[in-house]
Amino acid sequence: MNAMGVLGTAEQVLALAPDEASRRAGSRLGAAGPWSGTGRGDGAVWGLCKGSGTRPYRTVVDTTGPAYSCDCPSRKFPCKHALGLLLLQASDGAAIEESAVPDWAGSWLTARRARAGSTAPTAESASAGSPADPEAARRRAERRAARITSGAEELEQRLADLLRGGLASAERSGYGLWEETAARMVDAQAPGLAGRVRELGAIPGSGPGWPVRLLEECALTHLLDRAWLTADRLPLPFATTVRSRVGLTVPVDGVPVRDHWLVLAQYDAADARLTTRRIWLHGTTSGRTALVLSYGAAGRAPQLALPVGAVLDGELTPHAGSGRLRAEPGERFVPVAGPAAPPPGGPVGAALDAYGRALGEDPWLDSWPVTLSGVVPTRAEYGWQLADADGREALPLTPAAQSRPGLWRLVALSGGTPVTVFGECGHRGFTPLAAWSPETPGETVPLV
Structure with a gap:
């Protein structure tokens, strides 16, 4: 496989960038000037990039992952040097020639692929990964469930006090009381409830109509509390969804799905604690849409990055719960040649119907x-x-989508003619993530 098996265009490479600053910096390094010792082969590309110091940075990309290694001090992933190296290859196929892998790149590639190839756990690792005392593990789970129940009951009282005093009191009391309640949910080991409480605290005074929004979110939080407190009487898939919403880990469940997966979109969302990367995939044979999540510590991009528009051969194993969108990738995804058509779509009414059915299984979507x-x-x-x-039906774009550069990319792609658009449909509107024009149905245009 050549090094460009999965990263054939500059647009695909730039879609891997963790932020706009990395895109700009990587673009400046996408020319031959700062590079020396470049080469490609065995599904990898490498090179030495001149930096501010006396010694150039060693950069290598395993394009079968893709995965990256660079000895620069950047905490971003991939760094600007990895992006620049891939852009150099994408812009001119002859710029980087086939050659033998140097020792410094080969040692990293060998170690990485050895780790990726270790799919079967050893007896020692299986023993280490399993609880030494199943009874002790059961007791720990029961103690955590009891703490979450206590937290849910306390939150119910907080909501009842709010409604009894009137929603206007939420603006007068300020954010401090909400943050205190959220901290108590964290103490109860219910991070999902803590996150909902923080969202409630941000609504008062947030603009016209905030009491209506606060009432809606209070109702959903109350519904989650009651669902947790009566989880033993719920159908198993819905009970699993409730567990995930309060913050418990949902197990990977079901038979792995092997397919050619089209990478539809990839984008990051960050808060003070965590960076979450959402990657949407579409199985070209199964027709399944799957969501892969990857996490990084605050200020650091997650390691998993897949180029939008690439088609990868591999397995995804779904998580348990209603909807079953989230999935875990197998150890290795292999790029395959050729473009892929967009997922089959429909009109606006069909999209709204799909969202409505999904809400029936997970009201907190x-x-x-x-x-x-x-x-x-x-x-x-x-x-x-x-x-x-x-012109019969239309979906408004979310406020966030209307402020992104991707909107103008979509408008330019359309030029007033119908296009196919993949995105997320919700109660705030539609967020476009990728698009295809009738003239080039195999070319995925990223919008985030």
Whole structure:
């Protein structure tokens, strides 16, 4: 496999960047000037990049992952040097020639692939990974469940006090009481409830109509509390969803799905504690849409990065619970040649129906992945929307989507004609993540 098996275009390479600053810095390094000792072979590309010091940075990319290694001090992943090296290869296939892998790159590649190839746990690792005392593990789980129950009951009282005193009191009391309640949910080992409490605290005074939004979110939080407190009487898939929503780990469950997976979108969301990367994949044979999550510590990008528009051969194993969108990738994804058509889509009404059905299984869903076909981006009185070609129905774009550069990329791609768009449909509107034009249906255009 050549080094460009999965990263064939500059757009695919730039889609791997953790942020806009990395895209700009990587683009400046996508020329031959700062590079020496470059080469490619055995599914990898490497090179030495001149930096501010006397010794150049050693950069190597395993494109079968992809995975990256660079001895620069950057905490971003991939760093600008890895992006620049891939951009150099993407811009000119002859710029980096086939050659023998140098020792410094070969040692990293060998170690990485040895780790990736160790799919079967040894007896020692299986023993180390299993609890020494199953009865002790059961007791720990029961103690945590009891703490979460105590936290849910306390949160119920907090919501009852709020409604008894009137929603207007939420603005007067300020954020401190909400943060104190969230801290108590953390103490109860219910991070999902803590996150919902913090969201509630941010609503008062957030703009026109905030009491309505606060009431809606209070109702959903109350529903989650009651579902946890009566989880033993719920159907197993829904009870598993409730467990995941309060913050318990949901096990990987089910038979692995082997397919050619089209990478639809990849984007990061960060807070003070964690960076979460969401990667959407579509199985070209199974028709399954899957979400892969990857995490990094605050200020650091997650390690897993897949180029938008690439097609990868591999396995995904779904998590338990309603919807079963989230999945875990196997040890190795192998790029395959050739473009892939977009997922089959439908009109706006079909997307709304899909979101409605998903809410029936998970009422706390913010959004649901859908593909719209034959839609046109249009400007309405309240902002941008995606409208069916006949103009009968339309979906407004979320405020966040209307402020991103991807909106103008979508408008330019459409040029007033119908296009196919993949994105997330939710109660705040539609967030476009990728698009395809009728002229080039095999070319995935990233919008985030």
